[in-house]
Amino acid sequence: MASALALSLSGCNESAASKSEEPVRPVRAERVRFEPAGQAIVLAGTVAPRLEASLGFRVAGKIVARPVDVGSRVKPGTVIAQLDPEDYRLQLRAVQSQIEAAEADLVKARADLARYEGIKGSPAFNAATYDQRRMAADTAAARLDQLRNQVKLAGNQVDYAVLRADVEGVVTAVAAEPGQTVAAGQPVVKVARLGEKEVAVQVPEQRVEEIRAAGGGEVAIWALPDRRYRASLRELSPFADPAVRTYAARFTIHGAGDDVRLGMTATLNFAPKSDVPVAALPLTALYQQGSEPALWVVDPASGKLSLKPVQVAAYLADAVLVASGIEEGDLVVTAGVHKLDAAQRVRLLGAPRS
Numbered sequence: 001m002a003s004a005l006a007l008s009l010s011g012c013n014e015s016a017a018s019k020s021e022e023p024v025r026p027v028r029a030e031r032v033r034f035e036p037a038g039q040a041i042v043l044a045g046t047v048a049p050r051l052e053a054s055l056g057f058r059v060a061g062k063i064v065a066r067p068v069d070v071g072s073r074v075k076p077g078t079v080i081a082q083l084d085p086e087d088y089r090l091q092l093r094a095v096q097s098q099i100e101a102a103e104a105d106l107v108k109a110r111a112d113l114a115r116y117e118g119i120k121g122s123p124a125f126n127a128a129t130y131d132q133r134r135m136a137a138d139t140a141a142a143r144l145d146q147l148r149n150q151v152k153l154a155g156n157q158v159d160y161a162v163l164r165a166d167v168e169g170v171v172t173a174v175a176a177e178p179g180q181t182v183a184a185g186q187p188v189v190k191v192a193r194l195g196e197k198e199v200a201v202q203v204p205e206q207r208v209e210e211i212r213a214a215g216g217g218e219v220a221i222w223a224l225p226d227r228r229y230r231a232s233l234r235e236l237s238p239f240a241d242p243a244v245r246t247y248a249a250r251f252t253i254h255g256a257g258d259d260v261r262l263g264m265t266a267t268l269n270f271a272p273k274s275d276v277p278v279a280a281l282p283l284t285a286l287y288q289q290g291s292e293p294a295l296w297v298v299d300p301a302s303g304k305l306s307l308k309p310v311q312v313a314a315y316l317a318d319a320v321l322v323a324s325g326i327e328e329g330d331l332v333v334t335a336g337v338h339k340l341d342a343a344q345r346v347r348l349l350g351a352p353r354s
Helices: 002-020 086-117 128-158 205-214
Strands: 026-029 029-031 034-036 041-050 050-054 061-065 079-083 162-164 169-174 187-194 195-206 217-222 224-236 246-254 265-270 277-282 287-288 294-297 305-309 311-315 319-324 331-333 347-350
Touching: 041 246, 079 187, 086 128, 162 195, 195 205, 195 224, 195 265, 205 224, 205 246, 217 246, 287 305, 294 347
Parallel strands: 026 347
Antiparallel strands: 029 331, 034 277, 041 195, 041 265, 050 187, 061 079, 079 162, 169 187, 195 246, 217 224, 217 265, 224 246, 277 319, 287 294, 294 305, 294 331, 311 319
C-alpha cells in the first residue's frame, strides 16, 4: 500500500508540473525594414507630340491630288493637297474684266467733271449738275477700288486651292482622298510638330495630388532601355475620364531627339518625396494597448515576447506605416496578436518574412 501511495503521489506531481508549464505557441513573424515614407509611382504612357493640328482648305472644292500619306515628313511650303482651281480662276478673270470696264467709267466720269468745271462762273454753270458729275466720278473711283479688292480676294482663293504645310512635322492621319469634295475648313490631314515631345499618361484618382506635387519625374523609353529623360508636368486634366475614372496628364520630355518616335511606349517614374524612414507592416500585426498602438516583438533565440509601443505614421488599405518604437531587423508577430501574453514562449512558424 505504501508503494502504491508513493506512485500515486509521484503521478500527481508530474501532472501538476506539466500543467504549470505553458505550451510553446507557433507564430508568424515579419522582419522590420525601414524605407523612405514616400512610395515610388510608375505610370505607363505613350510618346505624343506637343502640338498636333488638323489642316484643311480655306475654300470648298474637289480634291484632285494629295501627294502625302501617313508618315510623310513635311516642311513649310510642302504641298499637302490640291483642289480643282478652275472655278476660282474663272471668278478671277471675271473680276479682272470688270476692272477694265470700271477704269474706263472712271476716266469718262473724271473727264466730264473736268469739262464742267471749265464753265464754272458762266451762266450755263449749274451747281446741282456739278455735284452730280463729281458724285459720279467719286462713285466710279470707289467702284474701281472695290473691284481691285475683289481681284485680290479671287487671287487668294486660287492660292487657297493648294493646301501647304506651314510648319515642319509629320503626317499622322489622313481624312480625305483625291476625288472627294470637301467643305471649307474640313480636315484633310493631321500634322504633328516634331520639335517638342511629351508623354501622355492616365493618372489614377488617388495619385493626382502626389503627381501634382511632384511636378516631374524620369522617363524611360521601352525601345531605348539605356536612355533616361527628365520630364516635367505641363498639363493635368481637371476632370476624370467617365469610363475609366483616371485623369489625363501630359509631361514634357526634355532632350528627346529623333530616336524618340511618336507612339513609342514610355514609363514615367516618380521618386518618393519624403526621406523619413517608416516600416510597412500588416494591419494584423497591430496590438491596441489601451489607446496606444503596440507590436509584439519576438526574440528568436529564447522565444520570449515583448510588447513595444509604437508611433504610427499612416494607415493604408492593407498595411500600417510605423515611424518609431521598433528597430531595424526586429521580428514582429503578424497574426493572432490579441491572444498572446508576455509570459508565453513562442516559436516561429516557417521562415520570417522580410
